[in-house]
Amino acid sequence: MNSVTTIVHSSVGKKVLMGVTGLIMVGWLTIHMAGHLIMFSGQDAYNNYAHFIQSGFGLEPALLWGMRLFMLAAIGGHIWAAVALTQQNAAARPVAYAAGRQNRVTTYPARLMRIGGMFLLLYLIFHLAHLTAGVLSGSEFAMGGKPWVKEDAYANMIHGLSNPVIGVVYLLATVALGAHLRHGVWSAFHTLGLSDPRWDAIKSGLGNLVPVAIVGGFVVVVLAAMGGVFAPPDPAWHPPAHWLH
Amino acid sequence: MKVTLKVWRQSGPDAEGAFETFTDVPVDPAMSFLEMLDTVNVQLEAEGKEPVVFDHDCREGICGACGAVVNGLAHGPGKRSTLCQLHLRSFNDGDEITVEPWRASAFPVVRDLMVDRSSFDRIIQAGGYVSVRTGSAPDGNAMPIGKPVADRAMEAATCIGCGACVAACPNASAMLFTSAKVSHLGLVPQGQAERDSRVLGMVDQMDAEGFGGCTNHRECEAACPKGIGVEYIAQLNRDLVRANLGSAAK
Numbered sequence: 001m002n003s004v005t006t007i008v009h010s011s012v013g014k015k016v017l018m019g020v021t022g023l024i025m026v027g028w029l030t031i032h033m034a035g036h037l038i039m040f041s042g043q044d045a046y047n048n049y050a051h052f053i054q055s056g057f058g059l060e061p062a063l064l065w066g067m068r069l070f071m072l073a074a075i076g077g078h079i080w081a082a083v084a085l086t087q088q089n090a091a092a093r094p095v096a097y098a099a100g101r102q103n104r105v106t107t108y109p110a111r112l113m114r115i116g117g118m119f120l121l122l123y124l125i126f127h128l129a130h131l132t133a134g135v136l137s138g139s140e141f142a143m144g145g146k147p148w149v150k151e152d153a154y155a156n157m158i159h160g161l162s163n164p165v166i167g168v169v170y171l172l173a174t175v176a177l178g179a180h181l182r183h184g185v186w187s188a189f190h191t192l193g194l195s196d197p198r199w200d201a202i203k204s205g206l207g208n209l210v211p212v213a214i215v216g217g218f219v220v221v222v223l224a225a226m227g228g229v230f231a232p233p234d235p236a237w238h239p240p241a242h243w244l245h
Numbered sequence: 246m247k248v249t250l251k252v253w254r255q256s257g258p259d260a261e262g263a264f265e266t267f268t269d270v271p272v273d274p275a276m277s278f279l280e281m282l283d284t285v286n287v288q289l290e291a292e293g294k295e296p297v298v299f300d301h302d303c304r305e306g307i308c309g310a311c312g313a314v315v316n317g318l319a320h321g322p323g324k325r326s327t328l329c330q331l332h333l334r335s336f337n338d339g340d341e342i343t344v345e346p347w348r349a350s351a352f353p354v355v356r357d358l359m360v361d362r363s364s365f366d367r368i369i370q371a372g373g374y375v376s377v378r379t380g381s382a383p384d385g386n387a388m389p390i391g392k393p394v395a396d397r398a399m400e401a402a403t404c405i406g407c408g409a410c411v412a413a414c415p416n417a418s419a420m421l422f423t424s425a426k427v428s429h430l431g432l433v434p435q436g437q438a439e440r441d442s443r444v445l446g447m448v449d450q451m452d453a454e455g456f457g458g459c460t461n462h463r464e465c466e467a468a469c470p471k472g473i474g475v476e477y478i479a480q481l482n483r484d485l486v487r488a489n490l491g492s493a494a495k
């Protein structure tokens with residue numbers, strides 16, 4: 001009671017964790033999306049950007065793993081809070097309304113947070129396997145029969161999206177992400193205590209702008225890849241010698 | 246006009262409950278919902294049967310005693326209305342109306358439509374007060390409070406503790422109630438001394454009572470007969486973080 005640990009064990013504390021980890025992911029997604037726009041600058045530029053990330057931001061390869069572990073912790077915390085709160089919420093109303101509880105104002109993005117979140121997790125695992133780890137290298141279905149080459153992220157992206165079925169999966173995931181963020185960004189600010197009505201414009205402004213910007217960026221890149229807007233990758237492209245020490 | 250009523254009947258906290266249907270109940274559009282239940286009860290008593298038990302007191306929308314879920318809506322289809330302020334003109338001739346108690350593990354059914362809301366009292370006891378020296382009343386305006394702050398505190402203080410926020414919430418969360426009770430004191434100077442212990446204690450008690458957490462559906466705000474807004478939930482969240490950081494620093 002009345003202890004510093006309230007923040008850890010209380011429902012509000014779990015929501016604070018949910019909000020903070022969510023905003024960390026939003027920050028990461030913004031950079032991820034902006035990086036993808038470099039696709040429009042061609043194979044050299046995009047592969048240089050990918051190498052910059054892969055080499056630990058040009059500093060130290062271990063930094064990449066630090067970043068990955070940090071993101072993994074954020075995702076883990078987000079999921080843990082979601083599961084714990086969902087259990088608490090389910091226990092709070094053991095007997096459902098016979099006439100069915102009617103909603104007055106809530107929105108579909110808000111109601112789909114849990115199922116959408118689970119879909120995004122499945123997508124994330126697929127996406128990492130597909131383009132980050134290259135486990136589907138050479139697959140006719142998922143890579144257009146081309147090998148996955150770590151240093152040639154540009155070619156990986158184009159081959160990976162050459163099958164419209166895969167492209168549609170990516171587009172669906174992007175839409176699901178948009179819906180998740182539509183409710184999540186506003187909620188995160190709300191949970192983190194932006195209560196004054198003066199903040200309302202910022203809360204709903206960013207709550208709308210962030211999902212639109214992130215989804216818009218990803219959709220443009222996926223559609224461009226599917227529609228053949230990007231120049232075909234040069235099969236003779238080789239990473240510069242100094243990348244491979 | 247006539248309506249068909251499906252009312253939740255349960256003879257005690259541990260008894261098995263079921264709906265009882267009253268067909269062709271004659272009603273007047275100007276009747277309040279509670280007056281309709283009164284007519285049903287007069288009839289039941291004439292037949293030597295147990296009347297439908299429901300909470301009520303002021304019947305003018307100010308005490309917070311009444312409340313039931315009508316066709317899936319807390320306090321029924323009215324806007325900013327308590328059940329006692331809902332009138333039969335909100336329904337049509339021949340309507341079937343389902344009436345059930347608030348459903349939450351923290352609001353166990355006492356009997357029929359009456360639930361035990363003492364969990365709310367225990368949340369108040371965990372910090373929803375100010376400790377003051379008794380004695381003669383202080384001079385009016387001895388403590389200047391800005392009008393916007395006073396208004397926000399007053400809006401939170403209009404909470405009548407009816408429990409509709411819990412009943413309407415998909416998670417049976419008591420965040421709107423608790424946040425209103427934290428904020429109406431926390432916003433004014435008199436509430437500052439206990440501001441941190443108040444929010445810590447009340448949130449602890451709220452969770453201990455078995456209420457759910459807030460997922461920002463804003464159903465509570467839409468069901469609240471006093472129109473109390475979810476900005477108080479954000480205020481509570483901020484106060485809780487602040488209180489934790491404050492006591493961690495000490």
Ligand code: FES
Nearest residue numbers: 304308309311329
């Ligand atoms: S009986 Fe008092 S608010 Fe309805």
